[in-house]
Amino acid sequence: MxxxxxxxxxxxxxxxxxxxxAVAWTGVVILGIxxxxxxxxxxxxxxxxxxxxxxxxxxxxxxxQSALFGTLWLMSFTxxxxxxxxxxxGIYLEEFTHKNRYSRFIxxxxxxxxxVPSIVYGMLGLVIFxxxxxxxxSVLAGSMTMSLLILPIxxxxxxxxxxxxxxxxxxxxxxxxxxxxxxxxxxxxPAALPGILTGIILALSRAVGETAPLIMIGALTYVAFxxxxxxxxxxxxxxxxxxxxxxxxxxxHELAAAGILVLLFVLLLMNSIAVYIRHWSEKRNR
Amino acid sequence: MxxxxxxxxxxxxxxxxxxxxxxxxxxxxxxxxxxIVLQAKNLTxxxxxxxxxxNISMSIPERQITAIIGPSGCGKSTLLRSFNRMxxxxxxxxxxGQVLYRGIDLYGCNVDPVEVRRKIGMxxxxxxxxxxxxxxxVAWGPLxxxxxxxxxxxxxxxxxxxxxxxxxxxxxxxxxxxxxxGQQQRLCIxxxxxxxxxxxxxxxxxxxxxxxxxxxxxxLMFELKQQYTIVIVTHNxxxxxxxxxFTAFFDxxxxxxxxxxxxIFTHPKNTRTEDYVxxxxx
Numbered sequence: 001m002x003x004x005x006x007x008x009x010x011x012x013x014x015x016x017x018x019x020x021x022a023v024a025w026t027g028v029v030i031l032g033i034x035x036x037x038x039x040x041x042x043x044x045x046x047x048x049x050x051x052x053x054x055x056x057x058x059x060x061x062x063x064x065q066s067a068l069f070g071t072l073w074l075m076s077f078t079x080x081x082x083x084x085x086x087x088x089x090g091i092y093l094e095e096f097t098h099k100n101r102y103s104r105f106i107x108x109x110x111x112x113x114x115x116v117p118s119i120v121y122g123m124l125g126l127v128i129f130x131x132x133x134x135x136x137x138s139v140l141a142g143s144m145t146m147s148l149l150i151l152p153i154x155x156x157x158x159x160x161x162x163x164x165x166x167x168x169x170x171x172x173x174x175x176x177x178x179x180x181x182x183x184x185x186x187x188x189x190p191a192a193l194p195g196i197l198t199g200i201i202l203a204l205s206r207a208v209g210e211t212a213p214l215i216m217i218g219a220l221t222y223v224a225f226x227x228x229x230x231x232x233x234x235x236x237x238x239x240x241x242x243x244x245x246x247x248x249x250x251x252x253h254e255l256a257a258a259g260i261l262v263l264l265f266v267l268l269l270m271n272s273i274a275v276y277i278r279h280w281s282e283k284r285n286r
Numbered sequence: 287m288x289x290x291x292x293x294x295x296x297x298x299x300x301x302x303x304x305x306x307x308x309x310x311x312x313x314x315x316x317x318x319x320x321x322i323v324l325q326a327k328n329l330t331x332x333x334x335x336x337x338x339x340x341n342i343s344m345s346i347p348e349r350q351i352t353a354i355i356g357p358s359g360c361g362k363s364t365l366l367r368s369f370n371r372m373x374x375x376x377x378x379x380x381x382x383g384q385v386l387y388r389g390i391d392l393y394g395c396n397v398d399p400v401e402v403r404r405k406i407g408m409x410x411x412x413x414x415x416x417x418x419x420x421x422x423x424v425a426w427g428p429l430x431x432x433x434x435x436x437x438x439x440x441x442x443x444x445x446x447x448x449x450x451x452x453x454x455x456x457x458x459x460x461x462x463x464x465x466x467x468g469q470q471q472r473l474c475i476x477x478x479x480x481x482x483x484x485x486x487x488x489x490x491x492x493x494x495x496x497x498x499x500x501x502x503x504x505x506l507m508f509e510l511k512q513q514y515t516i517v518i519v520t521h522n523x524x525x526x527x528x529x530x531x532f533t534a535f536f537d538x539x540x541x542x543x544x545x546x547x548x549x550i551f552t553h554p555k556n557t558r559t560e561d562y563v564x565x566x567x568x
Contacts, residue, residue, distance in 0.1 A: 098377050168414035172474070175372065176427035176481055177404035186426065187416055 035264075042257030050258055054224040055240065059251035064259055066223040067240035070139070071208060071266070073227050074236055077143030078207055082151050083200055089151075090158025090196075095184055114152035121149045122216025130217050137218040140230040145213050150203040157199020161192035194278040201274035205267050211238040237263045320347030323515050324369060324406075324485060329383035331364050331373065338364040341383070342541040344534055346485075351507055351516045353526035353547065356536035357567065362519045365536070366487050369517065370406035371399040387485075404431055407478035411490040413470035415462035415477070420445075420454050423462045423473055427481045440480055448476035449506050468499025475506065479514075486510065488518040492525065504529050523563055527551045535559045 053063025093110075097103040125145030135141035165188050173183035189196075214236055221243040223235040237259060244256035324346035331339040338361040346352050354362040364373065371392060373379040385392045392402050415423050424441045433440065441458070445451040450472040454465070462473055471491060478486055488507075492500040507516055507529050520526050526533055527547055534544040535556075543550060543559045554560040561567055 166414075168410060168412060169416065171372065171375070171408075171410060172414045172416065172477075173426075174375065175370065175403055175408035175410075176477065177400050177431055178427075179400055182430050186430070191417060 038257045038260050038264075041254050042259070042261050045255055045258040046261055050255075051262070055222055055235075055243075059249065059255055062244075062252075062255055064237065064240055064262060066226055067235050067237045067259070068262065069226040070223065070234035071236045073139045073230075073234060074142050074146065075204055075208060077139060077230060078146040078150065079200070079204060081144060081147035082154055082203070085147070086151050086154030086200070086203075087158050087196060089155045090162060091184060091189075093155070094159045094162040095180065095188065110152050110155055114156060117212075118149055118210050119212040119216055121145055122213030124148065125213060125217045135231070137220065137233055138231045139227050139234045141217055142214055142219055142234060142236070143230075145217055146207045146210065149210065149213060150207050153203040153206065154200055157203070158192070158196050161195025161199065162188060164195060165191045190281075194281045197277045197281070198274045201270050201277070205270050208266060208270070209238055209263065211242055214239055215242070237266070320350060322346065323348045323388060324517070325384075325386040326365070326368075327384040327386060329365070329368065329381070329385060331361070331368055331382075332380045333376065334378040334380075338539055339368070340539040342536075342539075344541060344544050346515060346517055347532065348515050349511055349513070350531040351511050351518060351529050352532045352534065353530035354517065354519045354534045354536060355521075355523060355526045355562070356542075357562070358521075360536040361539040362536045363489055366489055366517060366519045367408075369485070369487055370403050370408055372403075372408065374399055404481055405483055406485045406487060407481055407483035409471070409474050409478055409486060409488045409491045412494045413467055413474055415465070415470050415473050417461065417463055419459050420462050420465070420473060421458040424476050424480045427477060431481065444476040444480040445473075447479045447510070448472045449502065449509070450476055466499070468495050468502060471495060471499065471503060472506065475503075475510075479510075483514070485515045485517065488516060490519055490521060493521060500525070523551075523565075535562060537562070 050063050051068065052065050053061060054066050055064070056062040093103065093106060097106075122145060125141060125148065129135050129141040129144045130137060133141070135144075169187050169191065170183055173187050174180075178186070219239055220233050220235050221239055223233060225232075227234045241256045241259040241263065244252040244259065247253075322345045326342055326344050328341050328343055329339060330337060330341050340361075342365070354366065356362050367373045368381060368385055369392075373381065381393060387402075387406070390397065416426065418426075421441055424444050425437050428434075428437060428440055442451060442455075445454060450469060453469060454460075454473075462470065465473060471494075475486070475491075492503050495503065504525065507518070510516060518526075518530065530547045532545065533547040533550040535542045535550060535554075535558075537558055543554060543556045545555075550559060551563050554563060
């Protein structure tokens with residue numbers, strides 16, 4: 001026998017289930033529509049010639065080689081700067097400082113930095129790296145600015161990964177006469193590595209798509225060469241896309257869509273590397 | 287006072303001729319005539335404001351099993367952790383008094399805590415092997431401390447010492463996580479043995495294990511006391527009465543009674559001790 005009240009409670013449970021279901025699928029559907037739209041517009045332009053040509057006034061000759069290589073240069077240097085600093089800060093804050101007012105102050109500031117709009121970092125980069133350091137609008141200036149942007153994300157995810165390592169592991173190592181660094185290097189870092197690497201790749205994926213700070217520091221929009229060193233001028237995929245999308249001709253809009261497809265592919269590639277690394281090191285740690 | 291009687295009970299002698307002296311003593315006293323390796327003197331440990339251990343003094347005899355019993359939160363784990371400076375990692379932990387290891391104050395200014403932990407090993411409540419291979423678990427301690435020679439022999443000896451060798455000798459490369467709970471705890475003991483410590487501190491080593499594994503660990507402790515001094519904190523009074531030679535009963539941070547285990551369990555001097563060992567509280 002099922003009472004009236006129980007029937008009602010089952011109904012509420014069912015409604016809530018369908019609500020959660022709908023919400024979860026909304027994101028997927030929106031992404032699907034976006035992908036469909038972009039693919040339909042851009043797929044016709046997407047060929048080897050598009051990847052290997054430089055930008056051009058003529059849509060048929062335009063390509064994204066300089067933007068693609070610019071993005072690769074930018075990301076390599078961004079990783080070079082942000083990864084050691086980010087992991088180092090995370091380790092310092094999580095493993096070496098005691099919880100006190102001073103460390104809480106740093107905590108709060110890093111969390112706040114993670115929420116600062118990217119254009120503000122762009123202005124900072126313009127003043128400090130471009131003008132003050134005299135780096136002009138080079139790969140170096142761009143990647144330093146990007147590093148500032150993603151450092152808080154790397155620090156926060158490093159700390160969370162370190163915090164997830166059970167304390168019993170640290171105690172076991174200390175009880176064997178290990179120093180703090182031996183403990184961290186041999187046991188804590190390997191256990192936290194999947195989390196740290198995932199955080200780094202997600203942070204870099206964010207940097208790949210950032211446009212505002214690069215425009216702010218004056219990265220060029222028309223570059224007919226591939227950067228050959230860190231001091232060269234550069235352009236990046238999102239800038240190229242922005243440039244094409246803001247032109248009046250329909251063909252350039254389609255080129256922008258093709259550029260978006262390339263950018264999405266790069267993002268997807270990076271995220272799959274993150275998933276792979278996570279899987280691989282979890283298996284190694286088990 | 288109990289502490290005072292105890293001092294008469296367990297002489298502070300550290301000389302090697304204690305056996306020779308023992309012959310002149312009555313039989314019941316000879317049993318207690320042991321070299322003292324570890325000694326707490328007027329030890330008080332507090333966390334921020336609250337004190338966990340109040341001004342206790344006790345002596346741990348060499349190559350014997352000494353049990354520390356008492357209700358939850360009585361400070362017994364805190365005391366145990368102070369013996370190899372593991373409390374150093376707890377923010378706000380504060381220590382007054384002395385812990386003497388063969389006459390050296392472990393909290394003296396020229397004593398390095400890392401050095402202390404090489405000499406005084408520890409086995410924890412929950413088995414906590416490193417998520418690495420069985421071999422690496424045992425070899426890591428010696429390797430980081432610079433003992434590179436004959437590492438394979440050392441690992442084998444340690445695993446044999448922990449009565450685990452026969453079960454794992456064909457799969458030393460397997461992850462320690464594939465072992466059962468009892469095997470993992472014996473691996474943790476082997477890991478401690480590999481450092482060739484003098485003292486092994488055990489913090490409720492069987493509380494996460496089933497009765498069969500518990501028996502194996504207890505048998506192992508009997509083997510180990512031939513060579514090592516063991517201090518065990520336990521919630522399990524049967525375990526204390528089975529394995530230990532001496533027992534200390536703690537309550538609310540105070541050392542209520544300390545003496546030979548059989549006396550503590552059969553003729554406790556203090557009514558509080560009696561209430562506890564007969565199961566009236568705790």
